[in-house]
Amino acid sequence: MVVLKNLSTEELYAPGHRLCAGCGPSISIRMALKAARGPIAVVNATGCVEVSTTIFPYTAWRIPWVHALFENQAAVASGLEAAYQSLEEKGKRKGKVDIIAVGGDGGTFDIGIQAISGMLERGHDIVYLCYDNEAYMNTGIQRSGATPRGAATTTSPAGKVIPGKRGKKKDFIGICAAHGISYAATASIGFFSDYIDKMKKAIEVDGPAVVHVIAPCPLGWRSNPTETVKLAKMAVLTGLFPIYEVNDGIYKMSMKLGRLLPIEEYFKLQGRFQHLMKPEWKNEVEEIKKDTEKHYKKILRLAGEKIT
Amino acid sequence: MSRKKVESSIEGIIPYSGEGSTITIEGGAVCTQLGCAYNGDEAVAYAAKQSNVDVVAAYPITPQTIIVERFSEYVANGEVSTKYLPVESEHSAMSACVGASIGGARVFTSSASQGLALMHEVLYLASGLRCPIVMAVVNRALSAPINIHGDHSDMMGSRDCGWIQLYTENAQEAYDLTIQSFKIAEDKNVQLPITVNLDGFFISHSTESMKSIADEDINKFLPPRTPIYKLDHDSPISIGGMALPEYYYEFKRQQEEAINSAKPVVKNVGNEFGEMTGRKYGFFEAYEMNDADVAIISLGSTSGSVRSVAKKLRANGEKVGAIKLWMYRPFPTEELFSIIKDLKVLVVMDRAISFGAPYGALCSDISSILQNRDSEVKVLNMIYGLGGRDIPTTTIQQVFEESLHTAKTGEVKQRIKFLDMRE
Numbered sequence: 001m002v003v004l005k006n007l008s009t010e011e012l013y014a015p016g017h018r019l020c021a022g023c024g025p026s027i028s029i030r031m032a033l034k035a036a037r038g039p040i041a042v043v044n045a046t047g048c049v050e051v052s053t054t055i056f057p058y059t060a061w062r063i064p065w066v067h068a069l070f071e072n073q074a075a076v077a078s079g080l081e082a083a084y085q086s087l088e089e090k091g092k093r094k095g096k097v098d099i100i101a102v103g104g105d106g107g108t109f110d111i112g113i114q115a116i117s118g119m120l121e122r123g124h125d126i127v128y129l130c131y132d133n134e135a136y137m138n139t140g141i142q143r144s145g146a147t148p149r150g151a152a153t154t155t156s157p158a159g160k161v162i163p164g165k166r167g168k169k170k171d172f173i174g175i176c177a178a179h180g181i182s183y184a185a186t187a188s189i190g191f192f193s194d195y196i197d198k199m200k201k202a203i204e205v206d207g208p209a210v211v212h213v214i215a216p217c218p219l220g221w222r223s224n225p226t227e228t229v230k231l232a233k234m235a236v237l238t239g240l241f242p243i244y245e246v247n248d249g250i251y252k253m254s255m256k257l258g259r260l261l262p263i264e265e266y267f268k269l270q271g272r273f274q275h276l277m278k279p280e281w282k283n284e285v286e287e288i289k290k291d292t293e294k295h296y297k298k299i300l301r302l303a304g305e306k307i308t
Numbered sequence: 309m310s311r312k313k314v315e316s317s318i319e320g321i322i323p324y325s326g327e328g329s330t331i332t333i334e335g336g337a338v339c340t341q342l343g344c345a346y347n348g349d350e351a352v353a354y355a356a357k358q359s360n361v362d363v364v365a366a367y368p369i370t371p372q373t374i375i376v377e378r379f380s381e382y383v384a385n386g387e388v389s390t391k392y393l394p395v396e397s398e399h400s401a402m403s404a405c406v407g408a409s410i411g412g413a414r415v416f417t418s419s420a421s422q423g424l425a426l427m428h429e430v431l432y433l434a435s436g437l438r439c440p441i442v443m444a445v446v447n448r449a450l451s452a453p454i455n456i457h458g459d460h461s462d463m464m465g466s467r468d469c470g471w472i473q474l475y476t477e478n479a480q481e482a483y484d485l486t487i488q489s490f491k492i493a494e495d496k497n498v499q500l501p502i503t504v505n506l507d508g509f510f511i512s513h514s515t516e517s518m519k520s521i522a523d524e525d526i527n528k529f530l531p532p533r534t535p536i537y538k539l540d541h542d543s544p545i546s547i548g549g550m551a552l553p554e555y556y557y558e559f560k561r562q563q564e565e566a567i568n569s570a571k572p573v574v575k576n577v578g579n580e581f582g583e584m585t586g587r588k589y590g591f592f593e594a595y596e597m598n599d600a601d602v603a604i605i606s607l608g609s610t611s612g613s614v615r616s617v618a619k620k621l622r623a624n625g626e627k628v629g630a631i632k633l634w635m636y637r638p639f640p641t642e643e644l645f646s647i648i649k650d651l652k653v654l655v656v657m658d659r660a661i662s663f664g665a666p667y668g669a670l671c672s673d674i675s676s677i678l679q680n681r682d683s684e685v686k687v688l689n690m691i692y693g694l695g696g697r698d699i700p701t702t703t704i705q706q707v708f709e710e711s712l713h714t715a716k717t718g719e720v721k722q723r724i725k726f727l728d729m730r731e
Contacts, residue, residue: 039541040541041539041540041541043407050550051550054546054548054549054550055549055550055552056549056550056551056552056555057555059546059549061544061546062544063541063544064539064540064541064543064544064545065539065544065545065546065547066407066410066539066546066547066548067546067547067548067549067550068403068406068407068430068433068437068548069403069429069430069433071399072399072400072403072430074400075365075395075399075400075401075403075404075407076403076404076406076407076410077407078365078393078395078400078404078407079363079365079393079403079404079405079406079407079408079409079410079411079415080407080408080410080411080539081407082363082365082391082393082404082407082408082411082413083362083363083391083407083408083409083410083411083412083413083415084411084540085391086362086363086389086390086391086408086413087362087411087412087413089389090362090389092412092532093412093540095541095542097540097541114396114397114399114400115396115397115399115400115403117396118395118396118397118400121396122393122394122395
C-alpha cells in the first residue's frame with residue numbers, strides 16, 4: 001500500500017494551472033499520475049481539467065497529453081494504443097507507454113459512454129479514469145447521469161414542486177464490470193493511498209481497466225474549498241459512494257463501514273442539498289436514505305459481505 | 309506484386325481475352341492480361357493494403373462495406389501488418405484515426421452518408437490537429453427519407469471541414485488517388501487529412517477492368533510516414549489545448565495556408581504518379597476545352613458520361629468540352645478560370661442541393677470566381693441525380709444542346725434547373 005513517505009515526489013502535473021482553489025478533480029489528477037510506473041500518456045476529454053490546464057500557449061502536463069473532444073477520449077486512446085503497437089511491431093518506435101484516458105462524469109456517464117463501452121469490449125490496454133464531481137461543472141453546474149438524487153443543479157434546480165435531480169446515479173462501475181474486464185474500482189480523493197493503489201493496479205492490468213474517483217467541486221457543490229477532501233471522505237462514509245474493487249468480476253469492499261454516517265451531516269455542508277434541510281422535503285431525504293442503503297447493501301452482497 | 313497463378317477454368321468465369329489467357333488472382337480480384345476486375349470499393353481496399361497503412365479504424369455502412377470487409381480479410385489472412393480497429397461507430401472510427409495519427413501512424417478509414425455525418429465534428433478535429441488521415445468517402449444520399457444510393461450530399465455537407473477533397477470517376481481513379489492521397493496528406497507542407505470520393509454503387513459496386521501497380525513500385529513512390537510532431541514518451545508535448553480569442557484565429561489562418569499549400573503537392577504527386585504509371589493526375593481533366601463555346605463541369609462518375617456525349621457532339625462539329633474536377637478542395641481557382649474564361653456557357657453539375665442557397669455548392673464556387681473577374685461567361689446550374697437517380701446520356705445531350713442554343717442567342721431561360729425531375 002502506498003504511504004506518504006514512499007509516494008513519488010515527481011510532479012508530472014505542474015502547478016500554475018487555472019483550476020479553482022479546492023478543486024477535487026485537480027487533486028485526482030495529481031494523485032493519479034503518482035501511480036505512474038514508467039512513461040505515461042494522457043488522453044483527456046473536454047471538461048474542467050482540460051480547459052484549465054492547457055490554455056495556449058501554456059500546459060500543466062509534463063507528459064504526452066492530448067485533448068480531442070468531449071465524448072471520444074476512449075476512442076482516441078484506442079487509436080493511440082493501436083499506433084504504438086503497430087509502429088513497435090514494425091520497428092519504428094520503442095518503449096511501453098501506459099495510456100490513461102481521462103474524463104469527467106459528463107464525458108463518462110453520459111456523452112462518452114458508447115466509446116468507453118467500445119474500448120472495453122475491444123480489450124485495449126488502457127486505463128480509463130473518471131473524475132466524478134457529479135455534474136457538468138465546466139459549463140456551469142448542469143445535472144449529469146452521475147448527479148445524485150436531490151442535488152440542485154442549474155438544470156435540475158430545487159423548485160417549489162421538484163426538489164433537485166430526479167433519478168439515481170448510474171452504476172458506472174457495474175456497467176464497466178459487465179464487459180468482463182479484469183479490473184474496475186471506485187475510489188475517493190479523500191483516501192489517497194487507496195486511490196493511488198487502485199491506479200497502480202489498473203495500470204498493471206493487461207487490458208482495459210477503469211477507476212471511478214469521487215472528486216468534489218466546491219463551486220458546483222457550493223461547499224467550502226477547504227473541505228473538499230473532507231467531503232470526499234464523507235461521500236464514502238455515508239454509503240453514498242462506496243469504495244470497492246471488481247477483480248475479474250469479483251467484488252471486494254475497500255473499506256468496511258460499521259455504521260453509515262448520517263447523510264444529513266454530509267448534506268448540510270453543501271449548498272446543493274440545502275433545500276432538503278427544509279421540513280417539506282423530509283420525505284425526500286428519507287427516500288434518498290433508502291436508495292443509498294439499498295445500493296450499499298447491493299455492493300456488500302456482491303462483495304460477499306455480511307449485511308447487518 | 310504477389311500474383312498467384314490459378315487454373316484458368318475458375319467455375320463460372322470465362323477468360324476475358326479468349327483462348328490462351330491466364331487468369332490470376334491479385335488482392336482478391338480476378339485478373340487477365342488486360343487488367344484486374346475490381347469494383348471501386350475493392351480497388352480502394354487494395355490501394356490501402358499496398359500503401360502499408362499502420363492503423364485502420366472503421367465502421368461499416370452501405371455502400372462502403374466492401375472496403376472494410378475486404379480489408380478485414382487482408383488482416384485475418386495476415387496479408388497486412390495493419391492494426392485494424394472495428395470500432396462501435398463512425399464517431400469513434402474517426403476519433404481512433406485521430407489518436408493513431410497523433411501517435412505517428414499512417415492511417416486509413418472509409419465511410420459514407422450518415423456515417424460521415426456522424427463523424428462531422430471529428431472531421432474538424434482531424435484537420436485542426438493536422439492529422440494526415442486518408443478517408444475514402446463512398447458518396448451516398450442523406451436521410452430523410454432514407455436512401456442508400458449515390459449522390460454528393462454527404463461530402464458537400466462536410467465541405468468546410470478543412471479536408472482536402474478529391475473526386476474520382478471510376479475504380480481506376482479511386483485506386484490511383486487513394487495511393488496518391490497518402491503522399492499528399494503526409495507531405496511536410498500539408499499535414500492535413502484528405503478524402504477520396506467515389507460515387508456510391510456507380511463506382512463502389514461496379515466491377516471494371518483496372519490496372520494495379522506492383523508493390524515494389526508503390527513502396528518507392530510512397531515511403532513510410534515521417535511525422536513532424538507526434539505524441540510519444542520521447543516528445544512529451546500537449547496536443548489539442550485550448551486557444552482563446554487571442555490565438556484561435558491564427559491557428560485557423562495557418563490551416564488555410566496549409567490547405568492552399570496542398571495545391572503544388574497535388575500537382576507534383578499527380579505528375580510523379582503519371583511518370584510511374586502513364587496515368588497523370590492534377591486538379592482537373594480538361595476535354596476538348598481549347599476552342600469550346602460550351603462546357604460541362606462535373607464531379608465523379610458523371611464525368612465519364614459527359615465526356616462521351618461531348619465526344620459525340622464534337623463529331624457533329626459542335627464546339628463543346630468537358631471538365632472533370634478531381635480536386636474540389638482546395639479549389640483550383642486560377643487554373644480553372646484560365647480554361648473557362650473564354651467559354652460562352654458553362655454548365656455546372658451539382659449532385660447535391662444546398663438548400664435555400666442561390667446555387668448548388670460547386671456552382672456557387674464557380675460563379676463567385678467568374679463574377680470576381682468580371683467574366684461574361686454565362687453559368688447554368690444543373691442539379692441532378694439525387695438519391696442515386698440515373699443521369700442518362702440523353703439528358704446530358706439535351707443539356708449540351710440547350711446550352712449551345714443559349715450560347716448562340718444569349719437567352720437564359722433558367723439559371724438553375726433540376727434535371728429529370730417530376731415537377
